[in-house]
Amino acid sequence: MKKSVLTLSLILFLFSLKIYSQNSFGLNGFWSMNKKANIMSNSIDGNPSNFSNVKDWAIDLSYGGEFANTTISNLYLLSLAKTIDKSNFYLRYTPGYQKDFIFISGQSVVLNESSTQTLSSKFSYKEIFGVGYSYQINENLSVGFTTRLFNQEFNNEVIEPIFSDSLYFNLKTESENSSFWKTDLGINFTPVEYLSLSVASINLVDISTKKDITSNSVYEIKRPKGAQFGVTLSPYKKLNFNFIYETSKSFMAGINTGLNFENGSFNLSVSALHDNEQSPYITGIVPAISYQTKILGITLSGVKYFRDKNISQSFSVFETEGINNILNNKYSFDKAALTISFRLNTIAEEKAKIINLKIVQDIFPAFDDNYLNRPFAVGKVVNQTDKKISIKPSSKIIGLNKDIIYSPDVFVNAHDTVDIPFFTIVPDSYSNTKNTVSYVDFYISTKTDENDDKLQKPILINKINAWDGKVIHLKEFVKKDADYIIKYAKEILSENKSKLDTLVYFLSTFYKAKILFDNLVKKLVYVADPNATSDYVQFPQQTIELKGGDCDDLSVLYSAALENIGIQTALIDYKPEKGLGHVNLLFNTGLSPQMAKWITDNDSKYFIRKNKIGEDQVWIAIETTSLTDFIKAWELGSEKFNNEALDNFGLARGKVEIVDIQ
């Protein structure tokens, strides 16, 4: 046999299903190499970088047949893929990745008068298994490698003469075989959403692990080194154009499209291939149709060659050219395959993603109500699905929240990006004496028990008495220590019960306010903020216990005392041109304008404010830092308010602001 064999009839017994004319595409379709693709085979045949869109576990099973003279079907691939964080691991067993050639030589052995034995050779090429690994460096970039184990076996029948008493011939099979590992590297890059690029090696590393071949080495699989370059262009969401070019001058071009249903998607793909080793120029097409759900995928695909089905080839050609690819070569037939894919996602599908997050206000523990009404952070969140979804934002500030705090749900249209507010709750029991830098864990979820995305950001938690200088936030200090202040105020008023009892009812509010102020001034002194800053405010109880404070502290205390006995107050924010501002307060006497003359003969000492139902009521301004007596504080408060708020248009120009406590 061997080289002396002149003519060979070539019969192919091929069990392969997934076929590759070059190194670059799969029988179950050439789908876009894009994470957002509706379907992407996790096969590594045309994907040397092991680029994967598998979210957790994936099991693929392919079964199919070849339309040769005798149609033979077989299980040809079983694969398992697992993604852990940014890494994807791939393992496959390929019992059907095999191509056998049987060559009938012209030599025959006459066994007896009536029968002869024709000598033959059988060449078997197999791919046994493969592994792959890829790592997603960032959203745009992924790198990886694949390595595959091949085996080649060459069996030649020969006649061996045996010399003994008589000469006879023995028919025996001479076998040679070898194994080798083929390893390739690749990179996938997605610079923009609608464009994906890839580059990978072909036969980069080729290591023989077993080589017991001498005379058949010429028939080994040809493994020329090269590279492949791929591009996927997605001008529309459901339309992808794909192209791969190999340095062997082979290429493949394909188009994918799809239609989404409520529980799945229906996808079509067709690709044309040009193999430099085969003819005609467009060697064949690879159509594929697939239905995919979250868990199960079924893909029916095939390859149709345009060349003549009756293959007759001189052995010398085979001897010269050999084959480059087990599954797709010039001796391959049309094929069909059914691939069933299972996706076992124990990880929640990321329907929504946080693309940006901004802390809009640091935490001032005293402003507890503020964080229920105003978000402390705003996240820019994108809906990655084709459907309108409800996103539940939540957060946990380490060191502040014991539990996760849920913010209101937000509906987001398909593929839309919205700003989502995060609110929080400061526990009543929370207290800290120093500013602290902590961290917030932000979560968004579309289900109640699983998070789609999470992000951590640093946040400043200020000390309990910290204030941001905004008078509107002094309201939060006024509301503190309510029990203590109610008791304190009631004690003072009860001491003056006899005086209050002699008053007409409508004057009681005014005189209660007067009695409280006159009592407070006896115990308090004005102390300018020692640091000349506006970042610290005492709670009402602290001011009483410390026997003094600055304008913020005294206004907070007096406002708290009045509010807690049912007298409406408002803080007056005198905003500075530069440096520190000033705060005092207004309170509602409960008198109508007609009754103002009961408390004063000077109409510049009161101001008319409409209440929430449009009634005019008499309010008076009190300068809380004037700790002489109520009358003096009233005069000073009135003068300041008249001068700065009214006569100089401070209210209209925004230099003076009234901040109602309720």
Place this chain on the structure above:
Amino acid sequence: MKKLLFVVLIMTGYLSAQNFVVKKVNGDVKAQIGTSEIWNAVNNNTELDKKTTIMTSKNSDIVLMFGNEKIKINNLSIVALKGIKKFSTDELLLALAMENLINIPDKKDNTINSSNTAVYGKEINGNTKTINDETNFGIMRLNGAKQLAENGYVESAIVEAMETYRKYPDTKPLSAYRIYFADLLVSKNLYEEALTEYNNIVELKLSDKEKIHTEVQMTFLKKKLLR
């Protein structure tokens, strides 16, 4: 030119800082300074600072000098001297806007609740006649505001009137005063504000003459605002 401008600026500063000098007092004229509760008698040739409020009784008046300017306050009037100053129209608008800014926010009902339905307007004949009621500070303030207008301080007069309506709601039904000050708004081309005021006036009990005047003014204002 620069020199002239400098002189003007100096003079303005001088005028704004200077006090009022009482030139002539007839009858019972009192003054209240700042936040004081006491009204003191005013004598000739005394100086009054701008925190002072002047009150003239029946058959009394006072002549003040403010720089070279002579101001006469007639009887039954209350005038805060801080109101004797020139406003720009922008400042007048700011002053009018302050009424809303001082109120409690989020009010659900903007209707004015005036429990007092006393009508003083019957005694008014024309736009200049005043009410002689020395017990009603509100009316005396409106009289004072009118005299500010008559002395050329129209913007101040409007602000004083609005403030008086708030502090002395009994004056709100005084249709003759309301019409007088609404017409001042028209004279300053503040048509929207004037129409708002006339919309309130038309709800009052008006004489036939006042009704006709109000209708004419409202038609005029609507035409102006529609342009």
